[in-house]
Amino acid sequence: MERELPLINIQGTAFVVDVENLILKEKANENNFIPFGYMADVSDGYEFEYGLDSRNIRNIWTDEESVRVTIPPLVELDPIRMSQKYNVPMDQLKGKTDFEIMVDQQAFDLRVNKGVLPTIDIAGDIFYVVLDKERLIPKDNPASEGIPLPSFAQYDQVLGENVFAYDPKKRDITDLDYLKITEVPKNLIAIRLPFSFTLDPVGWNLIFNRDVKFGLKTSNLKMQFNAPQIPWEKTDLPEIIKENIEQLKRKETERMKQSSTKPVINKQKRGRRL
Template sequence: MKKWYKDIEIKLKGELQAKVNQQQKLTIDEQALYQRLNCAKHPTVEIAGHIFYVNYHLQKLEPSGDFMSSGIRFADLDDFHNDEMNRYEIPYDSNRRCIAEIDLDCFFEIPEGVFVVVIPYPSVMDRVGYARSFGTLYENILKEIPQKSHFKVEVLHGKDSYLEEFVKMNRKAEGLPPLVVKKKCKGLNR
């Protein structure tokens, strides 16, 4: 890391530490920034009750407490970018804590525990990690969007979920009756 860049990080840490020492109230955004810079605490994102750490250095969302799962790589999110809405809409497999592998052409029903979630851009979830990766000044990045410590994703269902639309189209094309949803998933408003 370049010296001038390190100097700016030290200055920013010092300003936040001075506020803490003077027992001034930090805003929620300042608390998140303080924890990210001084405590190396990664931001988290909650996906269907599962907590993931946003690790910009490793370029992935790492599941908390599940070392068997490889998590969700940022590069894999690009396949699910919704250009119209300017966001990622991924099919999430809550059983495996990863992106669900689905062949949309042969898709006649939604597997249990799979649903579409909206994930913010990694550069929005971890502003400090983003700035560090590209050697950009923190001040410039944080002015646009402040550092947050936690995100909760939106679950899409009904006409907003492209999975349900594919199921309807595929069943109709094969002459199968429409799928009847018997029960709602607890806590997912499906």
């Protein structure tokens, strides 16, 4: 029998404590949930501005009445699930904070106290993630300029979400001419990169002058990443190539039609006049 999740009462409304998804879910309305990532960390748990009408974190653009709410840490709200999810024996939970349980303390020490930069493996090449320079710097050539971190804006995701073309020989991310490309590039591979915040949330916090611990409990702090290679056929490139080829065929067909309907001017040869 599946274990029932614990409940917490906030201003007369019952919420399910969902450690797996790190949310509070209204018992009477599962579509209404409050992510722990949107709450502020305080010494005795979590704090947020609770909207009495929305029964959620108060929207700053509304005029609904709200109250400041503080709830206990997850290790108190659901110690059993915290123990299971983060592989910490129940007898070792006592005295630990959510941060100590949910965040890799070795990775945190390396990044924050020892200043070690995270790395990412791209097709066998190891790069340091240097967010303040917005670059990926080769580990074997730290003096080089490296690769500019690509834009993760949605309109740039032509190949698919977070997918970019990589040149293993040049060790660089390459822009393809999507309006003209008619075949899969033989010297390039498709790779998927994590978002910049995912690669180095501590560095991101430092850049924006935030607490270094901000968002770490929900970001899965790591020091080593891998950029998986994506088969070209699983990207949007084949469809782009197909459309380009079809467009070229249409242009050629139109050109042939125009050529066949063009009037022919007969020029009679004129002889020499006597």
